[in-house]
Amino acid sequence: MTRGPLGVEDAERAAAMFKALGDPVRLRLFSNIASAEGGEACVCDIQDVGVSQPTVSHHLKKLREAGLLESERRGTWVYYRVAADVLATMALLLAPGRA
Template structure:
């Protein structure tokens, strides 16, 4: 979606699932969760995700994270996969796209695996 200022915001899917130790996942929850982990299962995507999550301010311009040993089109492909999995959001500012980890995704993934609720 975009606003009148030409900024493109992409809505992402937030993890929905309870801790694995709480109850069995439904088929839909398992599908959604597997999509997220599958997206992180590629070393380049995991690196990109880590670069964005650890970048100052929790946001990174594509120009700051492109040096991961693959071509720019490949970086774009991997970033799209992370966005499609609901792990990232993006915002276009002029000619650059800025990426941010979906706000609740790290806490939700941690909760899923550890069973601990965020503080």
């Protein structure tokens, strides 16, 4: 953002990402997944964030809809990983510009 003005598409994508992460439960879920060993986490391992299982599912859906997470069903469990390039995109948005 400090490197130059955002275009319409970039601003819309960034706003969707930050809006999705604006909820403390979603931010914790995202952090749990992003920091998981091997880069992915089973919902069974990340659902202890102080809310009910249906609420966890709702928040994970919001993170997927914002393009932050990808998911894959394996048997009865769903595994989540941070979508490709999401962390790099966020880092570019938040990195200070050149002096």
